[in-house]
Amino acid sequence: MSIGCDIVYSKRLKNRNKRFIELVLTPKEQVLYKEKGLSYLCGRFAAKEAIMKALDNTKSYNFLDFEILNDINGVPYCVGRNNIKISISHEKDYTVAFVIMI
Numbered sequence: 490m491s492i493g494c495d496i497v498y499s500k501r502l503k504n505r506n507k508r509f510i511e512l513v514l515t516p517k518e519q520v521l522y523k524e525k526g527l528s529y530l531c532g533r534f535a536a537k538e539a540i541m542k543a544l545d546n547t548k549s550y551n552f553l554d555f556e557i558l559n560d561i562n563g564v565p566y567c568v569g570r571n572n573i574k575i576s577i578s579h580e581k582d583y584t585v586a587f588v589i590m591i
């Protein structure tokens with residue numbers, strides 16, 4: 490088992506260009522980002538950074554290898570990877586994410 494965490498200062502991700510968005514978010518996440526806005530991007534970015542920390546070998550992966558959606562209760566999950574447990578929290582200027590990899 491391993492853990493990872495990350496904190497994002499939301500202004501750092503504000504007004505990032507399309508290229509950046511496409512490197513961070515899967516096509517499905519990009520659609521949801523357009524609906525939900527900056528906090529959504531910050532949540533995905535923090536969660537994916539936390540996943541990278543929890544992985545043994547970060548070099549083998551990139552952000553598009555992980556798609557993070559929310560179930561009907563709002564709980565974030567990583568599509569196709571039931572071994573990854575995610576928690577995200579937003580405050581005005583910051584977003585944090587914790588990940589446990591089983």
Ligand SMILES: CC(C)(COP(=O)(O)OP(=O)(O)OC[C@H]1O[C@@H](n2cnc3c(N)ncnc32)[C@H](O)[C@@H]1OP(=O)(O)O)[C@@H](O)C(=O)NCCC(=O)NCCS
Binds near residue numbers: 529565576577580
């Ligand atoms: C779900 C809940 C915990 C979210 O807490 P919050 O302080 O409003 O918001 P946070 O910024 O901390 O958390 C938001 C993130 O929590 C996650 N989340 C949402 N619903 C969730 C749930 N049911 N379980 C776990 N995580 C959840 C999501 O990842 C969301 O971020 P995202 O939309 O970017 O993916 C809260 O709305 C809730 O239902 N609390 C229940 C207790 C309660 O009602 N207390 C009020 C007493 S006055």
